[in-house]
Amino acid sequence: MAMLGYSRSNRLGVSAIIGLGNKSDIDEYDLIEYFGRDEGTSLLALHIEGIRDGRAILEAAKRVAKKKPILALKAGRTLEGMKAASSHTGSLASDPVMVDQLFGSSGILLVQGMNLFFDSIKGLAMIPKPSGEEVLIVTGAGGLGVLLSDACIQNGLRLLKPPQDLLDEAKKFVPPFGTLGNPIDITGGQPPETYEDVLRLVLKDDRVHAIVLGYWQTLIAPPMDFAKGVVKVFSELPRKPLVVSLSGDVEVEKAAEYLEENGIPATCYAPERAVSMLAAKLKWVQRQPC
Amino acid sequence: MAMLGYSRSNRLGVSAIIGLGNKSDIDEYDLIEYFGRDEGTSLLALHIEGIRDGRAILEAAKRVAKKKPILALKAGRTLEGMKAASSHTGSLASDPVMVDQLFGSSGILLVQGMNLFFDSIKGLAMIPKPSGEEVLIVTGAGGLGVLLSDACIQNGLRLLKPPQDLLDEAKKFVPPFGTLGNPIDITGGQPPETYEDVLRLVLKDDRVHAIVLGYWQTLIAPPMDFAKGVVKVFSELPRKPLVVSLSGDVEVEKAAEYLEENGIPATCYAPERAVSMLAAKLKWVQRQPC
Numbered sequence: 009m010a011m012l013g014y015s016r017s018n019r020l021g022v023s024a025i026i027g028l029g030n031k032s033d034i035d036e037y038d039l040i041e042y043f044g045r046d047e048g049t050s051l052l053a054l055h056i057e058g059i060r061d062g063r064a065i066l067e068a069a070k071r072v073a074k075k076k077p078i079l080a081l082k083a084g085r086t087l088e089g090m091k092a093a094s095s096h097t098g099s100l101a102s103d104p105v106m107v108d109q110l111f112g113s114s115g116i117l118l119v120q121g122m123n124l125f126f127d128s129i130k131g132l133a134m135i136p137k138p139s140g141e142e143v144l145i146v147t148g149a150g151g152l153g154v155l156l157s158d159a160c161i162q163n164g165l166r167l168l169k170p171p172q173d174l175l176d177e178a179k180k181f182v183p184p185f186g187t188l189g190n191p192i193d194i195t196g197g198q199p200p201e202t203y204e205d206v207l208r209l210v211l212k213d214d215r216v217h218a219i220v221l222g223y224w225q226t227l228i229a230p231p232m233d234f235a236k237g238v239v240k241v242f243s244e245l246p247r248k249p250l251v252v253s254l255s256g257d258v259e260v261e262k263a264a265e266y267l268e269e270n271g272i273p274a275t276c277y278a279p280e281r282a283v284s285m286l287a288a289k290l291k292w293v294q295r296q297p298c
Numbered sequence: 299m300a301m302l303g304y305s306r307s308n309r310l311g312v313s314a315i316i317g318l319g320n321k322s323d324i325d326e327y328d329l330i331e332y333f334g335r336d337e338g339t340s341l342l343a344l345h346i347e348g349i350r351d352g353r354a355i356l357e358a359a360k361r362v363a364k365k366k367p368i369l370a371l372k373a374g375r376t377l378e379g380m381k382a383a384s385s386h387t388g389s390l391a392s393d394p395v396m397v398d399q400l401f402g403s404s405g406i407l408l409v410q411g412m413n414l415f416f417d418s419i420k421g422l423a424m425i426p427k428p429s430g431e432e433v434l435i436v437t438g439a440g441g442l443g444v445l446l447s448d449a450c451i452q453n454g455l456r457l458l459k460p461p462q463d464l465l466d467e468a469k470k471f472v473p474p475f476g477t478l479g480n481p482i483d484i485t486g487g488q489p490p491e492t493y494e495d496v497l498r499l500v501l502k503d504d505r506v507h508a509i510v511l512g513y514w515q516t517l518i519a520p521p522m523d524f525a526k527g528v529v530k531v532f533s534e535l536p537r538k539p540l541v542v543s544l545s546g547d548v549e550v551e552k553a554a555e556y557l558e559e560n561g562i563p564a565t566c567y568a569p570e571r572a573v574s575m576l577a578a579k580l581k582w583v584q585r586q587p588c
Contacts, residue, residue: 009439009515010545010567017548057444083441088457089448095477096440120452122445122568123413149299150386151373154347155412158379162410167378187385225299255300258307277300278412
């Protein structure tokens with residue numbers, strides 16, 4: 009039910025929503041097989057209380073997860089949650105530790121809450137497959153860069169040590185009191201063109217595999233001007249993982265919508281959400297079962 | 299900057315936003331003292347990279363936190379974040395472990411990300427002071443009850459073992475295939491009146507200190523009918539901590555707005571967010587320094 013409103017509110021397509029009931033016939037195994045082949049479905053997201061035939065799910069998931077991300081939220085992670093699940097379905101919720109191990113070895117990504125479930129769905133669906141794991145942060149404000157750095161590390165991402173020649177190029181656009189490193193901090197007094205110039209530079213560089221772009225609202229760089237500039241640069245070049253975190257007044261919400269309509273995942277206010285989206289995609293690539 | 303848009307978008311009042319710059323004169327100590335006394339301010343929320351005079355902040359916070367919640371987000375929690383902070387302000391970010399210990403002993407609530415920072419602000423600002431720690435979940439769907447139970451436990455909340463006489467009363471309203479426990483699961487086929495009857499019962503019971511109400515959209519209980527019923531019951535009785543988690547199509551967003559306009563914190567889609575709001579308030583009460 010939550011998926012209905014969330015997906016509509018967040019402009020995500022949904023090919024099917026299936027409630028499994030008491031699984032007297034069809035269960036997770038059948039659906040992973042079916043949607044693994046369905047051309048209209050690019051990722052599978054499971055909300056699970058208990059599973060019966062773990063081995064069958066494991067085998068199906070191993071095959072499918074190579075082509076399509078599979079994400080799972082395990083409900084009944086606590087004793088109290090398991091008790092509630094037992095009253096709900098009459099069956100025991102599966103041990104969360106067992107499910108973690110089973111899913112981990114099958115390439116299924118497990119998340120701990122609905123918010124992360126939704127953000128991960130968006131990231132997995134919208135972000136193109138990265139060619140490596142080196143992440144670079146570009147920020148329009150130092151404090152935002154600190155929060156984005158923390159979020160990258162806490163999500164297990166690798167921050168690129170930017171090569172000197174890349175920084176030398178970036179120096180042409182960044183004012184002397186900015187910071188050339190990771191983050192690249194262009195500082196808050198810059199027009200949209202500075203975001204565009206630095207973004208173009210790092211999108212073009214093959215040593216940068218994914219970009220987290222932090223926007224900070226100022227009079228000289230209004231949200232929609234920034235967003236249009238980003239979309240322009242992004243559409244000129246081959247697609248690469250890019251997420252945008254916007255901080256500012258409510259106008260940033262329209263700018264985020266515009267970015268997403270043009271294929272770039274964007275979040276407002278909470279910087280760690282943009283990073284979670286990227287992390288889901290990078291984890292999916294890392295965790296492919298052999 | 300993020301606070302600007304978030305607070306406007308979430309109908310929260312802001313008495314002041316202050317950027318401390320390089321703190322050559324005024325620092326956190328002065329502001330905790332000042333806003334501790336300011337009658338137009340009911341809570342303080344700090345975004346901190348580094349602190350200089352920990353002892354002064356500790357003393358001020360101990361005094362103020364008894365009357366007003368103080369919440370803090372420590373940026374620069376990772377080595378990479380600390381490095382970014384150092385380029386940003388030219389000063390070293392404070393060790394996060396030291397800050398955790400210092401703040402913990404002063405009654406300041408520390409949170410790990412912006413999303414939780416915002417949800418905690420809303421919970422602390424809107425929820426009345428609870429008279430105890432026993433939480434009861436009432437849900438319109440079993441699966442939602444499982445997720446809410448998990449979130450309560452993972453947030454360190456206590457789930458009330460409901461007294462038999464309370465459950466006997468609830469039995470008059472809940473269908474036989476529902477569940478009488480914690481959660482109380484009224485099941486998905488019930489009209490708004492069932493939510494109202496059960497809510498009135500638990501709001502009146504002094505052994506229930508806080509309520510998490512889970513709503514599940516159905517044809518028989520449309521979101522706005524549900525919300526109006528909840529506001530009606532809530533306004534008849536003395537104020538008590540109540541948070542609402544709504545699952546359904548986009549119409550639940552309007553229902554959540556209506557609940558919040560009437561003083562009841564409400565979140566859509568991600569059940570754990572409603573629980574985080576309540577958890578912030580309960581933690582504030584628990585952690586008062588002697």
